[in-house]
Amino acid sequence: MNEWIRTFRQGIGIENPLTVLMIGLCATLAVSTQVQNAAFMGLAVVFVVTMSNILVSVFRNAIPSEVRIPIFIVVIASFVTIVDLVMKAFVPGIYQVLGIWIPLIVVNCMILGRAEAFAYHNKPLLAIADGLGMGIGFWLVMVVLATIRELFGTGAIVWFETTLVRLPAGYAPPSVLLLFPGAFLVFGFMIAGTRWLGERSAARAEARACRR
Amino acid sequence: MPKSIRLVIAVLVACVSAALGLSLTYAATAPRIAEQDRLAEERSLQAVMPDADDFEKVADAALLEAAAAAAGPTDLKDVYLASEAGAHAGWAIKLASRGYGGPMQLVIGLDTSGSVTGVSILSMNETPGLGTKVLTESWFIEQFVTLPAGFDDADVRALDSISGSTRSANGVRNGVAAAGRVYAAVLSGEEGGAQ
Amino acid sequence: MDDAVERRVVGPAPHIAAPTTCTHIMLWVVAALAPSALWAVVTMGWVAAQLLLICIGVALATEYLWNAIARRPQTLTDGSALVTGLLLAMSLPPRTPWWVAAAAAFVAIGLAKQLFGGLGHNLFNPALVGRAFVAVSWAGVFAAAPSRGWFQTLPEVTAEGFDAISGATRLAVAAADRAASGAYGFDLAAQYQPLLLRNLEGSLGEVSAALLIAGGLLLIVRGIIDWRIPAGYIGTMALVSWAFGADALFHILAGGVMLGAFFMATDYVSSPMSKTGRIVYGVGCGLFNAVGRFVGAMPESTTFAILFMNGLAPLIDRMTRPRTFGWVKRDA
Numbered sequence: 001m002n003e004w005i006r007t008f009r010q011g012i013g014i015e016n017p018l019t020v021l022m023i024g025l026c027a028t029l030a031v032s033t034q035v036q037n038a039a040f041m042g043l044a045v046v047f048v049v050t051m052s053n054i055l056v057s058v059f060r061n062a063i064p065s066e067v068r069i070p071i072f073i074v075v076i077a078s079f080v081t082i083v084d085l086v087m088k089a090f091v092p093g094i095y096q097v098l099g100i101w102i103p104l105i106v107v108n109c110m111i112l113g114r115a116e117a118f119a120y121h122n123k124p125l126l127a128i129a130d131g132l133g134m135g136i137g138f139w140l141v142m143v144v145l146a147t148i149r150e151l152f153g154t155g156a157i158v159w160f161e162t163t164l165v166r167l168p169a170g171y172a173p174p175s176v177l178l179l180f181p182g183a184f185l186v187f188g189f190m191i192a193g194t195r196w197l198g199e200r201s202a203a204r205a206e207a208r209a210c211r212r
Numbered sequence: 213m214p215k216s217i218r219l220v221i222a223v224l225v226a227c228v229s230a231a232l233g234l235s236l237t238y239a240a241t242a243p244r245i246a247e248q249d250r251l252a253e254e255r256s257l258q259a260v261m262p263d264a265d266d267f268e269k270v271a272d273a274a275l276l277e278a279a280a281a282a283a284g285p286t287d288l289k290d291v292y293l294a295s296e297a298g299a300h301a302g303w304a305i306k307l308a309s310r311g312y313g314g315p316m317q318l319v320i321g322l323d324t325s326g327s328v329t330g331v332s333i334l335s336m337n338e339t340p341g342l343g344t345k346v347l348t349e350s351w352f353i354e355q356f357v358t359l360p361a362g363f364d365d366a367d368v369r370a371l372d373s374i375s376g377s378t379r380s381a382n383g384v385r386n387g388v389a390a391a392g393r394v395y396a397a398v399l400s401g402e403e404g405g406a407q
Numbered sequence: 408m409d410d411a412v413e414r415r416v417v418g419p420a421p422h423i424a425a426p427t428t429c430t431h432i433m434l435w436v437v438a439a440l441a442p443s444a445l446w447a448v449v450t451m452g453w454v455a456a457q458l459l460l461i462c463i464g465v466a467l468a469t470e471y472l473w474n475a476i477a478r479r480p481q482t483l484t485d486g487s488a489l490v491t492g493l494l495l496a497m498s499l500p501p502r503t504p505w506w507v508a509a510a511a512a513f514v515a516i517g518l519a520k521q522l523f524g525g526l527g528h529n530l531f532n533p534a535l536v537g538r539a540f541v542a543v544s545w546a547g548v549f550a551a552a553p554s555r556g557w558f559q560t561l562p563e564v565t566a567e568g569f570d571a572i573s574g575a576t577r578l579a580v581a582a583a584d585r586a587a588s589g590a591y592g593f594d595l596a597a598q599y600q601p602l603l604l605r606n607l608e609g610s611l612g613e614v615s616a617a618l619l620i621a622g623g624l625l626l627i628v629r630g631i632i633d634w635r636i637p638a639g640y641i642g643t644m645a646l647v648s649w650a651f652g653a654d655a656l657f658h659i660l661a662g663g664v665m666l667g668a669f670f671m672a673t674d675y676v677s678s679p680m681s682k683t684g685r686i687v688y689g690v691g692c693g694l695f696n697a698v699g700r701f702v703g704a705m706p707e708s709t710t711f712a713i714l715f716m717n718g719l720a721p722l723i724d725r726m727t728r729p730r731t732f733g734w735v736k737r738d739a
Contacts, residue, residue, distance in 0.1 A: 033339070062222070063222060063226075064218060064219050064222050066219055067219045067222055067223050070223055070226075071222065071223060071226045074223075074226045074227055074230050075226065075230065077230070078230040078233055078234055081234055081237070082233070082234065082237045085237050085238060085241045085245070086237070086241060088241070088245050088248070089241040089244035089245045089248060090244070092248045092252065096335050099335075099337060175339075175342045178339050178342055179339060179342075
């Protein structure tokens with residue numbers, strides 16, 4: 001069980017796919033202009049990475065290593081298509097906004113990366129922990145990024161036509177935050193922030209170890 | 213069993229089971245998707261012509277071809293015949309105009325005299341908060357109603373744009389101008405209820 | 408021995424110490440720009456002075472605060488922040504709201520310069536990054552100069568000047584004319600004189616091309632900047648304008664070309680070092696500026712043309728690296 005929790009936490013923290021491993025950035029930077037879109041995109045990724053991890057892990061002994069990559073891709077593409085169809089049927093509004101980015105989850109290297117680096121070598125239970133951890137880590141960073149960009153780039157956060165937060169009227173939002181340069185900028189600061197946090201906690205752990 | 217055959221079988225099994233899973237999902241969601249599409253279309257048509265109660269897609273190939281030619285660089289999708297209480301009330305023109313982030317799907321409602329009854333944006337991929345001002349600044353869409361009957365490109369160009377979202381605003385304006393050309397070239401000569 | 412001179416330009420160590428310091432260079436740049444800045448204040452009025460003060464003040468303050476917080480030695484005296492603030496102010500329209508100008512100066516120093524590691528490490532020209540940031544962020548400010556808040560308490564400039572400033576610039580009118588009919592609706596040749604001497608449209612730095620040219624020539628004569636960059640820039644600009652069938656003289660006098668060619672593109676840190684590289688770089692700036700004007704969505708593109716070439720400068724340097732001593736060319 002400890003092992004499970006450790007694996008799960010790794011994806012959110014020290015091995016976060018976005019701020020640490022920096023994979024799967026393309027869709028992240030493109031979709032994170034609105035919290036609402038980022039949240040659903042993130043959910044889709046959580047689902048796909050967890051499901052593909054489970055499947056790859058369960059059949060890891062049956063998948064010959066020579067053809068593992070094509071098989072991973074087939075597995076991932078199937079789950080992405082399922083998400084695509086389900087979103088189209090049940091949340092058409094979101095589906096319309098996310099558009100091409102949902103099918104493009106197939107080539108999000110984070111998902112293939114987890115199948116290849118983790119699920120193919122580990123038991124299903126651990127693979128679930130890894131998939132959930134990585135997925136939630138992705139979701140969190142994406143939503144935080146989108147929150148900053150939407151709040152400061154438009155002056156308000158709107159969740160399905162309901163305004164959750166609105167900055168005072170005197171604030172003139174710099175629209176650069178909504179464009180790609182702004183995405184890179186905010187994301188750069190987030191990476192710096194996680195690095196700083198990581199270094200601080202490492203230094204603390206060391207100080208604790210010395211005291212003992 | 214030779215190794216290569218084992219590999220082929222592994223990939224084959226993976227593909228077949230994926231196909232199976234997908235066809236099941238498709239079968240489960242297809243009716244709902246079709247229903248959603250139909251609802252969305254109905255809502256968009258209703259939005260541009262609130263008074264009309266029935267819309268019928270025009271199937272006349274010659275008419276559509278002439279209309280597509282008149283729409284010029286803008287990509288004409290469909291033309292609908294709108295009627296109110298059985299009488300011909302106007303047209304709804306669905307087209308895709310180029311915005312900043314790709315095609316913007318627009319529906320433009322025209323009454324029988326050729327003036328705009330409403331414009332709605334079905335889908336677009338404009339920058340949120342910037343290009344999407346064409347939607348959130350409602351005066352922009354509403355100003356098209358003031359166009360005179362039988363308006364032309366110059367009339368549309370005289371309308372206001374949105375500073376900071378010029379390309380998106382031009383996408384909508386070009387779409388409306390194309391609808392005006394379609395009306396002038398094709399629809400104005402068509403006899404309303406005649407099928 | 409041309410070859411020997413070629414090698415001396417960016418020779419490797421050892422170097423001979425010269426009295427030319429960073430502060431020295433920066434002060435010459437300020438001196439060369441000062442007449443244009445003063446003329447802008449005289450013709451455009453108090454608004455221009457306020458803009459200059461805001462930009463320079465915020466630039467210096469940001470530099471000071473950054474160094475204080477990051478516990479680095481203070482670098483205010485090298486004059487680079489002063490030059491950045493001054494250049495930034497010259498690149499903004501006079502009625503830019505104070506908070507936009509302040510944001511631009513903050514971004515220029517904080518983001519484009521200090522985050523990259525301070526003077527000498529910035530990949531892009533800080534003043535231009537600051538300008539690009541606000542130009543993209545608050546496009547409305549640049550599309551139509553607003554007259555809200557801060558300005559209303561200010562003495563108005565002359566009625567004639569006011570109208571000219573809040574209206575579209577000549578370049579914007581020219582671009583609109585081109586788009587509409589392919590021809591110009593006004594006499595371009597009649598614009599030479601106002602563009603050279605007293606032009607109230609556009610940014611502070613567009614007030615007088617003649618003063619900018621004089622300042623630029625001064626810097627070239629003093630050996631502060633290399634003539635290759637402005638020559639390549641302006642020459643290409645004229646050539647491409649001519650190729651597009653436009654009035655070449657009008658197009659090099661209007662907009663940000665003079666300020667960009669003499670003062671922005673020649674920034675030491677973000678331009679190439681080799682002689683050939685500088686020509687290539689200048690030509691690239693001119694090319695992208697002209698193409699941006701004639702084909703792009705905006706009437707002027709100096710900022711982005713130079714920023715783009717800043718990004719290419721390291722590559723240009725690598726491609727035009729002067730030959731080193733001590734090895735024989737293979738299959739000569």
